[in-house]
Amino acid sequence: MSLLLAARALGLPGGAIAHFSDSRLTRALGLTGSDEAPMTFLVLGSKSLSGQISALPQETFAGVPNKLSAEEVPYELLLDIHRSTILPDPAGLPPHMSAANAAIADSQPPLPELFRSPARDSSLGVVARRRRSALDFDVRTPPMERSKVEQLLDFATRDWLADWRGNFGGETTAAGKGADLMTLYLYVHGVRGCEPGIYRWDVSRHSLEQLHQGNVERVAAYLSLEQALAGNACFAVSMVADLARAAQTFGNRGYRYVYFEAGAIGQRLYLGTEALGWNATGIGAFYDDDVHRYLGFLEEIDSSLGSSLDAAQQLTLVMLGSPTSRHAAAQDRDSPKLAESISDSDDDQFSGKRQFRAIELEAVAGEDSSRLPQQVIYHFAVGRAVPDPRLEG
Numbered sequence: 001m002s003l004l005l006a007a008r009a010l011g012l013p014g015g016a017i018a019h020f021s022d023s024r025l026t027r028a029l030g031l032t033g034s035d036e037a038p039m040t041f042l043v044l045g046s047k048s049l050s051g052q053i054s055a056l057p058q059e060t061f062a063g064v065p066n067k068l069s070a071e072e073v074p075y076e077l078l079l080d081i082h083r084s085t086i087l088p089d090p091a092g093l094p095p096h097m098s099a100a101n102a103a104i105a106d107s108q109p110p111l112p113e114l115f116r117s118p119a120r121d122s123s124l125g126v127v128a129r130r131r132r133s134a135l136d137f138d139v140r141t142p143p144m145e146r147s148k149v150e151q152l153l154d155f156a157t158r159d160w161l162a163d164w165r166g167n168f169g170g171e172t173t174a175a176g177k178g179a180d181l182m183t184l185y186l187y188v189h190g191v192r193g194c195e196p197g198i199y200r201w202d203v204s205r206h207s208l209e210q211l212h213q214g215n216v217e218r219v220a221a222y223l224s225l226e227q228a229l230a231g232n233a234c235f236a237v238s239m240v241a242d243l244a245r246a247a248q249t250f251g252n253r254g255y256r257y258v259y260f261e262a263g264a265i266g267q268r269l270y271l272g273t274e275a276l277g278w279n280a281t282g283i284g285a286f287y288d289d290d291v292h293r294y295l296g297f298l299e300e301i302d303s304s305l306g307s308s309l310d311a312a313q314q315l316t317l318v319m320l321g322s323p324t325s326r327h328a329a330a331q332d333r334d335s336p337k338l339a340e341s342i343s344d345s346d347d348d349q350f351s352g353k354r355q356f357r358a359i360e361l362e363a364v365a366g367e368d369s370s371r372l373p374q375q376v377i378y379h380f381a382v383g384r385a386v387p388d389p390r391l392e393g
Contacts, residue, residue, distance in 0.1 A: 001160075001263065001264040001267040001268060002128070002267050003042055004016070004042065004160065005124060005128075005267070005268070005271065006124065006125075006128070007044050007045075009124035009125070012044050012045050013044070013045040013161075014042055014043055014044040014045060014161070015042070015043055015160070015161025015162055015163075015168050016040050016041075016042055016043075016160075016161065016162040016163070016260070017040065017041055017042075017043060017162070017163045017168070018039065018040040018041075018162065018163065018164055018256060018257065018260060019087065019091060019093075019094035019163050019164055019250075019253070020038075020041075020087065020091050021087055021088070021089040021090055021091040022037065022038065022086040022087055022089075023086075023089050024089050024090075025038045025041075026038060037082065039256065040260065063390050064390055081255070084252050084255075085252045085253050085255050085256050087253055094163045094164050094166075094250070095249050095250055123275075124271070127271055127274050127275045128271060130274055131270050131271060131274045132279070132385070132388065133270075133280075133281040133282065134229065134279045134280060134281040134381075134383070134385035134386070134388075135229070135281075135385065135386060135388050136228060136229040136232055136385070136386045137229055137232040137233045137234070137279070137381065137383030137384055137385060137386065138232070138383070138384045138385070138386050139232045141190065141234065141383060141384035142190075142192075143190040143191055143192040143234065144190060144191050144192065144234040144235070144278065144382070144383070145191070145192050145193065146191055146192060146193030146194050146208070147193075148276050148278075149186075149191055149194070149208070149234075149235065149382075150206065150207065150208060151272075151276070152269065152272045152273060152276060152382070153184065153201045153208075154206050155268055155272040156184075156265050156268040156269045156272055157180070157182075157184065157201065157203050157265060157268075158268075159178045160178065160264065161178070162178065162260070164250065164254075164257045164260075165178030165179055165180075166178055166179050180203060180261070181241050181242055181245065181246050181254075181257060181258050181261050182239050182240065182241055182242075182258065182261045182262055182265060182377070183200065183201070183239075183240045183241075183242070183374075184200070184201040184237055184238070184239055184240075184265070185198060185199070185200055185201075185211075185237065185238045185240060185295055186198065186199040186200070186201065186208065186235050186236070186237055187216045187217075187219070187220035187223075187230070187235060187236040187237070187238070188216070188234075188235045189215075189216070189217050189220070189231065189232075189233065189234060189235060189236075190233075190234040190235070190383070191234055191235055194208065194210075195210065195213050196213070196214060196215050196216060196217075197210060197211070197212045197213040197214050197216060198210070198211045198212040198216060198295075199211060217231035217232075218231055219294065220233075220236045222287070222290070223238070223286055223287055223290055223291050223294060223379075224236065224283045224285070224286050224379050224381070225283075225285035225286055225287065227283065227285070229281060229283075229381055229383075230283060230379065230381050232383065233381035233382055233383035234278075234382055234383040234384075235381070235382055235383075236283075236379065236380065236381040236382075237269075237379065237380040237381070237382075238286075238291055238295065238376050238379055239262045239265060239266075239376065239377050239378040239379070239380070240291075240295065240297075240374050240375065240376050240377070241258035241261070241262070241374065241375055241376075241377045242258075242373065242374055243255070243258065243373060243374065243375050244373035244374070245373075246258050258375075258377055259377060259378075262377040262378040263378070265378075266282050266378055266380055269282075269380055269382070270282070273382050278382055278383065278384065279382070279383065279384060279385035280380065280381065280382045280383075281380070281381050281385075282378065282379070282380055283378070283379035283380060283381060284378065284379070285379075286376060286379045288375070288376055291376040292374075292375070292376065297373075297374050297375075
């Protein structure tokens with residue numbers, strides 16, 4: 001997505017192809033027998049650029065890069081996942097997939113012709129070079145405007161060309177828009193014009209739909225593998241994939257496509273947030289099944305979202321030492337249930353000396369999460385970043 005946006009900023013159209021014969025492309029790239037494998041390739045328009053490309057600015061990059069591990073650790077399960085998503089030779093054409101909310105999409109104006117030249121946007125380079133992953137967010141930040149949030153989500157979920165999306169060529173869907181595999185659920189903490197709670201982004205209507213009202217800061221932090229930044233942000237996001245639909249259409253290959261979709265949305269969230277003067281961070285670590293309980297995807301819990309939220313709140317591990325937890329502790333000192341799980345620790349949240357205590361509840365047997373029709377793929381958070389010491393000086 002980063003490359004496609006850069007090409008678009010230069011006036012070059014392009015798209016992604018991921019439905020191909022793995023073995024044939026592996027041989028063509030000389031990767032046979034190696035530990036590398038092709039995942040996708042990009043097709044860019046051959047139209048020559050009008051005018052001269054301005055020279056890149058001379059910049060001096062400061063900071064200390066992270067060091068890689070001294071040795072490689074093989075993860076056999078990941079290799080098995082890759083093997084199970086390989087396509088045979090020949091792969092054939094990608095299956096058709098109808099656009100989501102087709103009835104609504106049919107009423108929308110059709111897309112321009114394929115590979116129509118986009119307008120150039122020279123400001124992307126500045127935004128892309130400035131973009132960083134925030135370490136944490138400042139809870140003292142004034143709320144983000146709802147209009148900015150909706151503008152950002154609209155940009156992040158706009159249509160883009162990819163063969164599995166059904167909009168790359170002759171396989172274009174009847175609705176004229178690529179089919180989406182992802183749904184975005186928001187944990188809203190500090191957005192002016194939005195009550196705190198859970199929202200769903202309606203792509204077809206370009207609007208937020210409120211599903212639950214209430215303070216969800218601590219739960220968002222817990223669901224994101226007990227990371228305080230998800231609760232300190234203006235809002236956090238769960239990207240949830242329709243795995244059943246992906247598998248029914250593409251077989252095992254669909255598992256790759258939902259991750260491609262989430263990554264594409266994440267990159268646009270990064271750049272869009274930075275362009276609007278805010279900051280963001282992608283969160284690849286989260287408690288899958290707890291997210292599913294929270295959003296009502298596990299059948300072991302009542303189907304209503306309110307009941308799922310209540311159950312997840314009871315199961316939540318509270319991150320000690322974070323501003324949101326200390327604030328909640330001060331408000332709920334008289335509650336014996338919460339007193340068992342909230343500490344008055346003043347430890348610095350960056351000290352690495354975090355401790356956690358769970359409210360012990362009897363485990364409830366439920367459905368195998370591997371068979372879920374919907375599954376969380378990626379988390380994201382947007383707010384005002386605290387200073388990053390690696391970039392100081």
